[in-house]
Amino acid sequence: MEYDVLVIGSGPGGASVARELARAGRRVLILERGRDWRRHRLYGTYPGALLYADRHALLFTRQGLNVIRPLMVGGATSMYAACASPPGDWWRSEYGIDLRADAATIAQELHVAPLHPELRGTASTQLAEAGASLGMEWTPQDKFMRPERGDAFRCGAHCMLGCRCGAKWSAGEWIDDAVAAGATLQVNTHVTALLVEDGTVRGVRGTHDGRPWDANANTVVVAAGGLGTPLLLRTAGLDEAGRGIAMDTTVMVYGALSRAERMPAQGDDPPMTWSSTDDELGVMYSTLIDPWLMYPIIMAVKGARWPLTWPRWKRTLGIMIKLTDEVSGEIDARGGIDKGLTDADRARLDRARQVARDILRRAGCDEASLVTTPLRGTHPSATARIGTVVDENLATSVHGLYVCDASVFPRALGRPTVLTILALGRRLARYLAA
Secondary structure: OOOOEEEEOOOHHHHHHHHHHHHOOOOEEEEOOOEOOOOOOOOOOHHHHHHHEHHHHOEEOOOOOEEOOEOEOOHHHHHOOOEOOOOOOHHHHHHOOOOHHHHHHHHHHOOOEOOOHHHOOHHHHHHHHHHHHOOOOOEEOOEOEOHHHOOOOOOOHHHHHOOOOOOEOOOHHHHHHHHHOOOEEEOOEEEEEEEEEOOEEEEEEEEEOOEEEEEEOOEEEEOOHHHHHHHHHHHOOOOOOOEEEEOOOEEEEEEEEOOOOOOOOHHHOOOOOEEEEEOOOOEEEEEOOOOOOHHHHHHHHHOOOHHHHHHHHHHEEEEEEEEOOOOEEEEOOOOOEEOOOOHHHHHHHHHHHHHHHHHHHHOOEOHHHOEEOOOEOOOOEOOOOEOOOEOOOOEOOOEOEEEOOHHHOOOOOOOOOHHHHHHHHHHHHHHHHO
């Protein structure tokens, strides 16, 4: 079959572009490296997460940042906290990219809103109240989540492994919409090269079910994520791709309540129901704790003695810090990630960590129990930046080759990224369909 457009990746960027183009009558082939785990009995479980996360969730930068990268239909939205944040005004003022209408339309369609007060969690709400008592502004976090969609709402820390109750939206749903509109989804397809002739993209090459495979089209949209996209762009001669990366570097600060305190475990709360932002410092705070079985694994990265804190998990409170880190480092030719923190990043993170500790103390946690987790790279981005690798229409210098994922961000968002990526995809599809 002949295709008009090849879309590499089924995360929010690929799903948004594919759905809109398929509905516009374009012949679209969606290529996904992983498989569709959504209806598998292991989806949303600890063993399942280790199977569909890249390198079994043991992907690290050279500096030790842990990166969780789901390789499956739906991409990063298969293992996210379902948080939504509107695109910043700077997209329009600095880059001439107005995403407001697209983001508003998407938010309305997907019923983006905070959870009802009774679903935000007792422990999480107490943390938000503790932060507010220190003069901070904490607000209910907007969510791609509708509890009424599932048979029974069972959201807790374990939902970071994948949603099993059906409340959480994922990009896989828009992939389903694209297929219903005529697109073709091909899983287990690892694209390793872009085919370019005389400055024009001609198709892709890779493997399908482990066998050599290729496909041709005059338009290719690369949506393989902040880590996968730059490697593909380099095969098309775009050597600047991957020179610099942002991560929205994240840590959790934990504290344990005394045994005398009586409170439902934060691990039973939906993740990130309350948030607070400090734009001057460049950080976002939210209510979050690692899932029960992931906690000791993550703490083992910190050191041999830290998993011994696991027995107090049910009385542990957690504040997430998401840092708007500077673009630095690079992705090498083999996919290795050279990314740590700059001195300025470290100074800001130290200040944010002190704020989180103040909140935990105010919430009743013991001073001696306060601990910070190892660093994580939660949003690999800015590896094919607007103004450097792509233009304002997400087009590269190779005719017919476009990019639509977090790699086009000019800088770290320091916010939930999905709504921005969906809006970029809708905008790109409209441009391609014109």
